[in-house]
Amino acid sequence: MRIQGKEITTSSGIPVKNTYAQEDISGLDLTRDIGLPGEPPYLRGIYPNMYRGRMWTIRQFSGYATPEETNERFKYEYEMGGTGFSIAFDAVTENGLDPDDEGAEADVGRGGVNVCTLKDMETMFKDLPIDKISTAVIASPFSACPLSAMYFALAENRGIRLRELDGTTQNDILLFTACCHIPATIPPRHLIDLCVDLVEWSAQNAPKWHPVSFASYNYRENGLNAYQEVALLFANAIEYIEKELKRNRLHIEQFAPVLSFHMAAHNDILEEVAKFRAARRMWYRIMKERYGVSDPRAQVFRFHVQTSGSTHTYQQPLNNIVRIAYQVLAAALGGAQSIHANSFDEAICLPTELSVLISMRTQQICQYESGVTVTADPLGGSYYVEWLTGEIERRAWEYMARVEAAGGLVKALESGWIHREFFRAMADYQKEIQEGTRKVVGVNCYEMEEEPYQFPVFRPNRGSAAIQKAKLARIRLERDNEEVEKCIREVRGATERGENVMPSVIKAVKAYASLGEICDVWRDMYGLWEVPILKIE
Amino acid sequence: MARQAKATELAGKLLEGSELALARLISLIENDSASMSDVLPIIQHSLGRAHCIGFTGPPGAGKSSLVNHVTRLLREKGKRVGIIAVDPSSPFSGGALLGDRIRMQAHSLDPGVFIRSMATRDSYGGLSRATGHVIKLMDAFGMDYVLVETVGVGQVELDVMNTTDTVVVILVPEGGDSVQLMKAGLMEIGDIFVVNKSDRPGAEEIALQLQVILQMNARYAQNTPPILLTQSIDGLGVDKLVDALRDHRKGLNGAVLEARRKERRKKEFEETLAAVLIREWRRLLEADPGIREKLALVLEGSTDPYSVIEEMFPGGIIRQNQE
Amino acid sequence: MVKKILMAKPGLDGHWRGAMVVSAALRDAGLEVIYLGNQNPEAIVHSAFQEDVEAIGLSILSAGHIDLIEQVVDCMRKKGMEDVILVVGGTIPGEDIPRLKEMGVDAVFPPGSKIERILEYFKQARKRSDEPTAGG
Ligand code: B12
Ligand SMILES: Nc1nc2c(ncn2[C@@H]2O[C@H](COP(=O)(O)OP(=O)(O)OP(=O)(O)O)[C@@H](O)[C@H]2O)c(=O)[nH]1
Ligand SMILES: [Mg+2]
Numbered sequence: 001m002r003i004q005g006k007e008i009t010t011s012s013g014i015p016v017k018n019t020y021a022q023e024d025i026s027g028l029d030l031t032r033d034i035g036l037p038g039e040p041p042y043l044r045g046i047y048p049n050m051y052r053g054r055m056w057t058i059r060q061f062s063g064y065a066t067p068e069e070t071n072e073r074f075k076y077e078y079e080m081g082g083t084g085f086s087i088a089f090d091a092v093t094e095n096g097l098d099p100d101d102e103g104a105e106a107d108v109g110r111g112g113v114n115v116c117t118l119k120d121m122e123t124m125f126k127d128l129p130i131d132k133i134s135t136a137v138i139a140s141p142f143s144a145c146p147l148s149a150m151y152f153a154l155a156e157n158r159g160i161r162l163r164e165l166d167g168t169t170q171n172d173i174l175l176f177t178a179c180c181h182i183p184a185t186i187p188p189r190h191l192i193d194l195c196v197d198l199v200e201w202s203a204q205n206a207p208k209w210h211p212v213s214f215a216s217y218n219y220r221e222n223g224l225n226a227y228q229e230v231a232l233l234f235a236n237a238i239e240y241i242e243k244e245l246k247r248n249r250l251h252i253e254q255f256a257p258v259l260s261f262h263m264a265a266h267n268d269i270l271e272e273v274a275k276f277r278a279a280r281r282m283w284y285r286i287m288k289e290r291y292g293v294s295d296p297r298a299q300v301f302r303f304h305v306q307t308s309g310s311t312h313t314y315q316q317p318l319n320n321i322v323r324i325a326y327q328v329l330a331a332a333l334g335g336a337q338s339i340h341a342n343s344f345d346e347a348i349c350l351p352t353e354l355s356v357l358i359s360m361r362t363q364q365i366c367q368y369e370s371g372v373t374v375t376a377d378p379l380g381g382s383y384y385v386e387w388l389t390g391e392i393e394r395r396a397w398e399y400m401a402r403v404e405a406a407g408g409l410v411k412a413l414e415s416g417w418i419h420r421e422f423f424r425a426m427a428d429y430q431k432e433i434q435e436g437t438r439k440v441v442g443v444n445c446y447e448m449e450e451e452p453y454q455f456p457v458f459r460p461n462r463g464s465a466a467i468q469k470a471k472l473a474r475i476r477l478e479r480d481n482e483e484v485e486k487c488i489r490e491v492r493g494a495t496e497r498g499e500n501v502m503p504s505v506i507k508a509v510k511a512y513a514s515l516g517e518i519c520d521v522w523r524d525m526y527g528l529w530e531v532p533i534l535k536i537e
Numbered sequence: 538m539a540r541q542a543k544a545t546e547l548a549g550k551l552l553e554g555s556e557l558a559l560a561r562l563i564s565l566i567e568n569d570s571a572s573m574s575d576v577l578p579i580i581q582h583s584l585g586r587a588h589c590i591g592f593t594g595p596p597g598a599g600k601s602s603l604v605n606h607v608t609r610l611l612r613e614k615g616k617r618v619g620i621i622a623v624d625p626s627s628p629f630s631g632g633a634l635l636g637d638r639i640r641m642q643a644h645s646l647d648p649g650v651f652i653r654s655m656a657t658r659d660s661y662g663g664l665s666r667a668t669g670h671v672i673k674l675m676d677a678f679g680m681d682y683v684l685v686e687t688v689g690v691g692q693v694e695l696d697v698m699n700t701t702d703t704v705v706v707i708l709v710p711e712g713g714d715s716v717q718l719m720k721a722g723l724m725e726i727g728d729i730f731v732v733n734k735s736d737r738p739g740a741e742e743i744a745l746q747l748q749v750i751l752q753m754n755a756r757y758a759q760n761t762p763p764i765l766l767t768q769s770i771d772g773l774g775v776d777k778l779v780d781a782l783r784d785h786r787k788g789l790n791g792a793v794l795e796a797r798r799k800e801r802r803k804k805e806f807e808e809t810l811a812a813v814l815i816r817e818w819r820r821l822l823e824a825d826p827g828i829r830e831k832l833a834l835v836l837e838g839s840t841d842p843y844s845v846i847e848e849m850f851p852g853g854i855i856r857q858n859q860e
Numbered sequence: 861m862v863k864k865i866l867m868a869k870p871g872l873d874g875h876w877r878g879a880m881v882v883s884a885a886l887r888d889a890g891l892e893v894i895y896l897g898n899q900n901p902e903a904i905v906h907s908a909f910q911e912d913v914e915a916i917g918l919s920i921l922s923a924g925h926i927d928l929i930e931q932v933v934d935c936m937r938k939k940g941m942e943d944v945i946l947v948v949g950g951t952i953p954g955e956d957i958p959r960l961k962e963m964g965v966d967a968v969f970p971p972g973s974k975i976e977r978i979l980e981y982f983k984q985a986r987k988r989s990d991e992p993t994a995g996g
Contacts, residue, residue, distance in 0.1 A: 442972075642907075
């Protein structure tokens, strides 16, 4: 809730009245606009029975130091009841660099795990049942093809058929170009081709794999509000779709079902629920009305949720447990398919075993004790929630039109339009905190001089850089370097000819070409992208 | 005076090649351009060697990236390069966010390159003055080239461009920006025109339009300036630009160059004089209650500036000036 | 009062929200901020040297702060820039703050730091060489 002058608004600044009643939803056609769970427009959920049939997947985003250490963390989470994996890579990997690249050392294994060859991927999933449990490869758009290829190769080596392999690659073009900056990536107009290559290849070869997860979580974490989040999410999806359609190789029904989404759960519980519901209806409309898709598998909006890290405070961090629980609740009420709950030490360090355990228990308590899972879309029909759902949808369409007016997503990205929107949003958000119209407990109200409690800080192994470098050096000695060179040339050839790069990339990773070697092909061809810096008016 | 001694000492060290002295002197001049009066006598004999090039064009046209690539090519030839990157100060706070340098970081550790960002600050004619001074410092430091990147809008812009030997005007295919610029007077000052982002559609077209416009312009009656296509994203076409810069410099042989520089010195003199006079006028204003009273009348609107000035300098000073 | 500051992110850390929010706030308070984005420590220090700034601000959310600041301080020492103020913000666990101060960091602003506090700090901060030397 925010109070601005006399007006009370939602967290996203939508003005709210004292109370809501029938007249506020009188414009809605209850069947056409709301309907039933599992039925168009899927506003109320994508399955008729929702969590009665199957609980959401508990998928914690994890990774640090070396693949060996991350393997241990995955095992721990699996033992504690985790039902999906999600790999956090370090910034070196996201940049498509190798640990021995110049300037990489300080970032190896920080904020995520370092992976540079198939060997690392094998190590990371040692003794883990990837045929039964799905994995999210949270790779930047630039590293997405090679890192997915490593995962595919791993699966094949284990005898898992790609047609059966379940999982996701993030592969969202806004990540690491706008949502955060990486210095070693290629310009978006070329990057988008790699992104779409993975989509196209997966749709044909690994139909259970989600080769892109449009991750508006990250847009929200740049300060955007709820309806801007949804709008940019779909503007992005549309960009991918248009790109693939222009290639004239696949029909929309062939690839739309593999698209997937990753949203944020922010503070304002009911607004977030409305947002998730609105997103489902909008996606249905986009598929049905814009693209004429009739396959329900493509019409349903499947999404993962992450609790919003930027709402979690450094001050009095145990309070974050409460914030995270509320956000998980919002995701559950909103019908998420999979959830990552952040940990209470979010603003301090990567999670410790203790803090990640509490995150998982938070989810399990919500699943089995809170009672919100007993029926599908329990808030359906609430005057306020239905009205707010409509309001978010209306505002989101409007904002989408603005992205379109900025030339579509890739143009808006290259021109710096998106960066400016992010910047404006984050500056406003900061101002609201500063002026106190946005309350943050422990930060601008109920502050304490001294921290009331202490707990351990997670410290990933500082030796990971040396270890990863040594491993890579050894691989370079042992592998067939002529074969690697040949594979790298093939990657280049395929890219130059405008063919799908995936077959050649898979071949290269199987020959133990490193991530950096493959990405160098594209850097060499297209040059590095200079992020549009913000010279603010 | 301590400040004077400091300026003199730094100027000496500058001539010995101290980067630190260069960095410090620029700050000194930025904060108090009058200090240049202590520096100039010392460096005067080392001036005039550098080829000074201005880069101007609308925001985001690719000026910084272009400067970056030009620098790369000049460095390959072993030339030493000074770069002055000007960005606007906020008219509200006086603060500034200076973001050009980020595009030139490839050269950040190269001992043959010195990059300095400058905010326009209170640009009461002062920007061109400070920039002019900094160009001199870099020249005296021994730079073969001094590249100046500016903001691309307004009068200040034209002033800055007057302090350089060669002016490169950069346009881009998209939008009405380019047309705007043509109106804004940038067309009058360009020695070389560049259509950057030529990887985008419409570049050739803009180049053609430009050619037509330039041919109609009296300034270019003798010969139309080169119009080049570049892609500063990967440096395509920048070699041609460097050639054109060299040709332009060659064309600026003895007489022409000297005339240009004379013109510049004259302007500089006038600006310095104007600045001193204005400062004096402000001092007078502080000190003389009579003048303050008169100004108050002007501010109230109860009298007009002309009458007051006429009263202050009897003898028809305004009329005289208009002749 | 500090008038000119260089803001940078050492290493590959891609979080720019804090760095930009703070840069803009400083600009709005009348400071000149040279925004460098991601750079290696040596390039950051060398740029600060050429720009003759009074302060270097680093925004580090990658957990690499100890190593990276060690390198920055080392480069500053080599260039004789001990008098330039070094300020750090971002994901810095409280227990690391004393250590960073020992290394030569003048002030640390962890997440949640109030903008007013940051501005106040720069208002009273001075380059060390500008300080009247205590005891003559
Ligand atoms: C938002 C966010 C993101 C956004 C980035 C948005 C952006 N444009 O920057 C997204 C979602 C894209 C993102 C991505 C990642 N993130 Co992140 N992210 C955060 C989060 C939630 C908030 C940071 C933030 O922007 N806060 C708002 C700003 C205004 O605050 P701030 O930066 O702290 O700045 C304040 C002060 O620190 C200070 N300040 C900051 N800098 C400076 C500089 C100076 C000079 C001064 C005076 C003051 C100052 O002033 C500001 C105002 O108070 C933090 C956790 C948290 N709650 O802090 C994690 C966090 C920083 N991220 C983390 C990680 C691991 C990542 C990833 C690497 C994950 C991955 N493996 O893919 C990626 C990739 C980033 C990369 N490659 O570099 C970790 C870092 C772990 C660590 N340090 O040990 C954190 C701590 C979360 C966690 N616990 O896991 N992230
Ligand atoms: N497509 C394309 N983009 C370019 C080209 N040159 C520069 N850019 C991009 O345009 C943007 C602006 O480039 P800059 O070099 O910062 O432009 P500028 O004119 O210095 O900008 P300001 O100093 O802000 O006015 C960057 O994102 C560059 O990568 C080019 O030739 N083609
Ligand atoms: Mg520029």
